[in-house]
Amino acid sequence: MITQKSFDEKNQAGKLYLVPTPIGNLGDMTFRAVNVMKQVALIAAEDTRNTQKLLNHFDIKTKQISFHEHNTAQRIPELLAKLKAGFSIAQVSDAGMPSISDPGHELVVACIQNNISVVPLPGANAGITALIASGVTPQPFYFYGFLSRKPKEQRAELAQLKNRPEALIFYEAPHRLLKTLKNLQTVLGGSRSAALCRELTKKHEEFIRGSLDRLAGWAAETPIRGEFVIIVSGNDQPMVQTATADPMAGLSLTQQVDRYIQAGLAVNDAIKKVAKAHQLRKQVVYNEYHHLN
Structure with missing residues (x-):
């Protein structure tokens, strides 16, 4: 068991602040997030060029260091050394919550293992923002994020989700939206109610609500632009499946x-x-x- 008191003055190590950034509208940045980013010694950013635009907007002068999925093994020891030396770090992704379909989790685990406080800040999250305006029953919900890009693997993933009673939350890029909707339609059934939530918090924010059949038809006839959150209603009549042995059970x-x-x-x-x-x-x-x- 590991207990963390986030603001324990006896802990001389720095703190890792997990700072959410706006998913579109810069007005969604919180006062606390701005203050933390100004006060820490370093900002670990998924893309320093993208984050620099945010820093410039809020007149934040703090130095950045890149931290993304391709340099995790190299960066974590560097960041841990700074934290152990008493320097606090803010970790940010390009948009929304760190660790949610973005880098961050490995650094969190490393900090926990080294008795370094991990302090999360509340803020923007595309999945929850879309869910509450979708019209789909929001509780309970199951956040999945990005499905596999390969059609066969994507259909296999959806088959595992078919009988879940919770609302399902997916992220998708515009150039893959139609193919994903067709797979959703095929595997989950075209009558499922759903919502496409596009360009959330931005000028061209849009919600397209209807059955998966109708949404797939819309996507086939419409030029697709912007990032999407797909909300799909849960299965209210799940089929009882016979339990089968998991061939991966017990394997490393x-x-x-x-x-x-x-x-x-x-x-x-x-x-x-x-x-x-x-x-x-x-x-x-x-x-x-x-x-x-």
Whole structure:
């Protein structure tokens, strides 16, 4: 058991602040978030060029360092050293909450393991923002984020979600929206009520509500622009499925990757699949498989 008192003065280490950033409208930045970013010694940003625009808008002069999924293994020891030396760090993603479909989780775990306080700030999140305006019953809900880009794997993921009674939350890019809607339509059923939530908090914010059949038809006939959150109603008549033994039960992450490779997947695809199954960042499984921890 690990207990954290976020503002314990006896802990001389710095603090890791998880700072949400606006998902579109800069007016959604909180006073506290701005103050924290001004006061910390360093900002760990997913894309320093993108974050610099935010810093310029709020006249924040704090130095940045890049921290994204491709340099996690290198950066975490550097950031831990600064935190242990008493310097506080704000971690931000390009938009919304760190760790939610964005980098951050591995650094959080490393800080917890090293008795460094992790302090989350409340703020913008695209999934919840979309859910409450979707018209779909919001509770309970199941946040999934991005589905696999490969059609076969995406359909397999949706098959696992088909009987869930909760509202489902997905993120999708404009160029993949139609294909994803068609898979949703095929696997979940075209009569499911849903909402497409586009460009949230921005000037061209838009909600398209209806059945999956109607939404797929709309997407087939409309030029698609902007980032989307897809909200799909839960299954109110789930089929009872016979429990089957999980072939991955009891296997380590490395063994699971090897099992998928034996089944014909490429190494990187196998790593992605295992990471998705355990809701881990791909880098975590990659490091484990290649013995980089």
